[in-house]
Amino acid sequence: MGLTDVLSKPGQALGDMVQVTNLDAVVNWGQSYSLWPYPFATACCGIEFMGTACSDNDIARFGAERPSFSPRQADMILVLGTITYKMAPVLREIYDQLSEPKYVISVGACASSGGMFDTYGVVQGIDRFLPVDIYIPGCPPRPEAIMDALLKLQQKVKTQGLENRRQEIKRKIEEINERNRPLIIK
Amino acid sequence: MKEKVETLLNTKLSKYIFKTETVSSNIPTFFIKSEGIVPVVGALKEDPDLKFDFLNDLTAIDWLGKKEPRFEICYLLKSPKNKHSRIMLKVPVEEGEGIPSIVSVFKGANWPEREIFDLFGLEFINHPMMDRIILPDNFQGHPLRKDYPLEGFGQDYLISDLLQIHKED
């Protein structure tokens, strides 16, 4: 029996000790179940995130075990709370420091679109300058909503390969650049 | 309490009184000229009987179109010794005038005066650091004035270097 015969019928020769699949699926599976968040907590949604991470609603059981406060060691950034014009450069710098592949979840109404604050100081949505993957509505969203978003993101990571991800990010960046082009003051 | 303060102001500091006007408020209000605010606040703090030695609040009001002069700076003082009663001193100023800072009398007036400068545009003389505190450094205008709209004039100049994302990053 050659090696190829064994590998094509794993259940028969080696039992359940060996699984055969392709590399992409394994990598995606591993990534999706250990998404370490970087909680960028600005305002009220940060308190709801604390409630999600603590007892009663535990986000660690879904893999987001270690909220890391160093961008280099995190997989996704959770933007929790209102982003003002003074804070926007800081957020952008932190996003640039995250290592690939990185995901952005915008939690709450203020981060997604400015929320109830249509004022002179508040950025009307972080997708003015960042490519966002998931938007969570609510003011603030319940902990169950944040967990639901994490599950959806896990689904997305599992099914999307690396090449598709790169194409998607490129497309999103182009959209943002197109939208912002008339606003640039030369 | 109000009568005692009035007596003190009328006897020793009468040259600093701007006008006597009744304001419908729950706190006795006195109008002081801007050059006299430091002596008046100092006298109210040092007076052994009145002892208004707690600065409760420092803010400003813009009366565009309703009153002359346009701005009023409100100092709210509290006296813990006299059952925590409060008085309000108001200083009417016109745009462009400088007001002496009371940081030498109350240390805690530092940030509120910077906030008034930031949001209204009124400068304080002899302040250790007269800079913007709450708004970004490249902000133009003073938002809490009545002729500044709530939504702003188009605020994208503030993050203009972020709006284009380079693909290599």
Next chain:
Amino acid sequence: MAMYEKTASRFKGKFDNLPEGHLLVNLGPSHPATHGILQNVVQLDGERIVEAEAIIGYVHRCFEKLGERYDYNQFLVCTDRMNYVSTPLNNIGWILTVEHLMQIEVPDRVTYVRMIISELSRIMDHIICQGILGVDLGAFSGMLHMFHHRENIYTIIEKLTGARLTTTFCRVGGMERDIYPEFAKEVKMVVKGLRPALDEFNDLLIRNKIFNERTDGIGGISAEDALAYGFSGPNLRATGVDHDVRKDTPYMLYDKVDFDIPVGEDGSVLHRCLVRNEEMYQSLRIIEQLVDSIPEGKYHANLPHAFLPDKQKVYSSMEELIYHFKIIMHGVKVPPGEYYMATEAANGELGFYIVSEGEKSPWRVHVRRPCFWYYQAFPQMVKGGLLADSIATMSSLNVIAGELDC
């Protein structure tokens, strides 16, 4: 990056010509002590802090300008988001100011419920402050333990108002709906569960020798300095001054209930922690005196021109329909004048200053927020101390960024 160049250039006068061996470090706006968005630029000599400067304003959401657009009931949604860990306290402060400006008397039932919810919110705020202080020093389990009880309080508030965090509790003239029948029973159950939990938290964290030695004597401030800076609340009481708005200028029914004011000695981190801990027990004492005797009656004052009528009557009777229309379209009529009222929020004296010209919206709203006044003293409190101690000091001050930038 462009922003940090701007920040550094602003301090050229202060941090220019650094002596040999000194380092300028930026404890940036997004830092691990998740106390909100505060930036500190510190000049370090080894591990000791020589000079520090605080930069705020990263969550400026323009509430004072919004106050000139919204009317008196709509501004409640803004007060929710100021001190977002103990929301009902802000709501009650605003509503009391408006009611005093309009000279309205509310029934006793409303006052009892407002006081019970106030004290529960104060407990919520202190739980977060103590828990986060433990987390910053490395003790995570205290916070996990107490959060379960905080969730229980959230459940009561959610049943009463409809939301966990952004409650918009109360309306001008009363509450928006009556309390549900099991309210008193559930509050009593929560109080019964909180006392042993607080004792356990004491044993875990506050009586811990390591915690005591870590926090004793750091971040202190003298009583004269604290009064000069305008401190109030637990931070002032930890320096030995026993000012409390509930006892000095009583409002609601605080002069009829029995409670003590805990006072510290030297204003250090340990004393602030102990003062907040004892305040939680005193709040439980107040709740126990009130919860058994909530009087019967209506849940709002008799104000057809200011309080929205019952929805069933709006659909069936003409008069209520007209009142409903007038209140929604033309707002609540407030007499012209000014009013300043202070209440004791969890951080100190929270004051609202309203200038009204008799129109639908106020002419000027100013919020006297306690965090703004005592955070000015932070550079003085950390000077000469270690860098790690400055993190503990910032945690123990309980600075909420939403309130700081208003």
